[in-house]
Amino acid sequence: MALLEMTGIEKHFGGVTALNGVDFETDAGEVMALVGDNGAGKSTLIKTIAGAHQPDAGTIRLQGKDVFMRSPQDAWKLGIATIFQELALADKMNVPDNIFLGQELRRSILGIPFLDRKRMRQRTRELLTDLEVQIQDLDLTVEAMSGGQRQGIAIARALNLDADLIIMDEPTAALAVAEVRKVLDFIQHLRAQGKGVILISHNIQDVFAVADRVTVMRQGQVEAVRRIDATTPEEVIALITGARAVDLSHRPAHNTGGDAAAQPTPAG
Ligand SMILES: Nc1ncnc2c1ncn2[C@@H]1O[C@H](COP(=O)(O)OP(=O)(O)OP(=O)(O)O)[C@@H](O)[C@H]1O
Ligand SMILES: [Mg+2]
CATH class of the missing domain: 3.40.50.300 (P-loop containing nucleotide triphosphate hydrolases)
Structure with a gap:
């Protein structure tokens, strides 16, 4: 099939x-x-x-x-994960926020949900290391990044969807x-x-x-x-x-x- x-x-x-x-x-x-x-x-x-x-x-x-x-x-x-021709990254967001866009990790403190930034950042590092994508500062917005870096981020996002x-x-x-x-x-x-x-x-x-x-x-x-x-x-x-x-x-x-x-x- x-x-x-x-x-x-x-x-x-x-x-x-x-x-x-x-x-x-x-x-x-x-x-x-x-x-x-x-x-x-x-x-x-x-x-x-x-x-x-x-x-x-x-x-x-x-x-x-x-x-x-x-x-x-x-x-x-x-x-189904798609990396569109237009890449569809959010230019004004940083790397982890792009990778977890629409599927943010959360944790709850006293029943109140918070974004789990630490885990998202850790996972982002792992994904980029696997892909051998070099990005020094994950906190920079992605608008200034190179074509290869942007492609790497888009692929990392697809990979993260499993x-x-x-x-x-x-x-x-x-x-x-x-x-x-x-x-x-x-x-x-x-x-x-x-x-x-x-x-x-x-x-x-x-x-x-x-x-x-x-x-x-x-x-x-x-x-x-x-x-x-x-x-x-x-x-x-x-x-x-x-x-x-x-x-x-x-x-x-x-x-x-x-x-x-x-x-x-x-x-x-
Ligand atoms: N949103 C849209 N509105 C109107 N026409 C569209 C739209 N999207 C695609 N088309 C038209 O549909 C046809 C197919 O376009 P498509 O983008 O799928 O081609 P493609 O094979 O991906 O081309 P390329 O290799 O240039 O990326 C084209 O004639 C295009 O102008
Ligand atoms: Mg096309």
């Missing part, structure tokens, strides 16, 4: 059709890459998995059960080489723990470095699904752009004048 199974997903924004009958699935212990050109519908699709958008049609099944998510909080409760499915929308886009390596290591670490990971990336090299399968989207639809060990970067790029491999056997006869007609026609 697939960890996540989406069928016939549609999403319209006014006159714009962002998703047009999308079927998508991913398994536990798998890294599923989601690729496609700008505007193909990748972010919209994962926002429907993350509870940030509600699909206009279609079903979402998690571990075999139909789910309906009205908010990102609903998705968290179901074990989700079964982690979705990352362009996690390496703004990062330096060493930071990219760290994020890819982290993705492999999650897979080794049996979690499902959906990785949206424009970087084909990253996709081939960590993914088990790749789903290619084009113009709001799924163009193809391939196992990484049964495809090539060239094929994936051709699927993204909609370019077909030249297949002479399908050329109309009147169009084969010149040298092309002399080429051997591939069988099958």
Whole structure:
């Protein structure tokens, strides 16, 4: 049974059709890459998995059960953590407050609940150490932090949710080489723990470095699904752009004048 199974997903924004009958699935212990050109519908699709958008049609099944998510909080409760393309950090808050945003730890003194800042700070340190993210002063607001640090904080927040499915929308886009390596290591670490990971990336090299399968989207639809060990970067790029491999056997006869007609026609 697939960890996540989406069928016939549609999403319209006014006159714009962002998703047009999308079927998508991913398994536990798998890294599923989601690729496609700008505007193909990748972010919209994962926002429907993350509870940030509600699909206009279609079903979402998690571990075999139909789910309906009205908010990102609903998705968290179901074990889905999403790191959005826009990162969605609270710029004016410090590091622990970002990591525990919406799921603050509390303790009670004489029956009165207080935020447990000490435990949140401790846990933040542990998470960042695990991820090898260097941040000296946790009390600084995150607005001035580097792309890599911000990515690290967003990943730490997802990790802290202890989700079964982690979705990352362009996690390496703004990062330096060493930071990219760290994020890819982290993705492999999650897979080794049996979690499902959906990785949206424009970087084909990253996709081939960590993914088990790749789903290619084009113009709001799924163009193809391939196992990484049964495809090539060239094929994936051709699927993204909609370019077909030249297949002479399908050329109309009147169009084969010149040298092309002399080429051997591939069988099958
Ligand atoms: N909130 C919205 N309102 C109106 N149109 C939207 C909205 N969100 C997405 N769209 C449109 O839906 C289509 C798909 O957008 P989406 O952001 O999902 O693409 P994407 O594949 O993530 O692209 P990119 O690679 O650039 O991030 C685009 O035409 C986009 O303009
Ligand atoms: Mg996007």
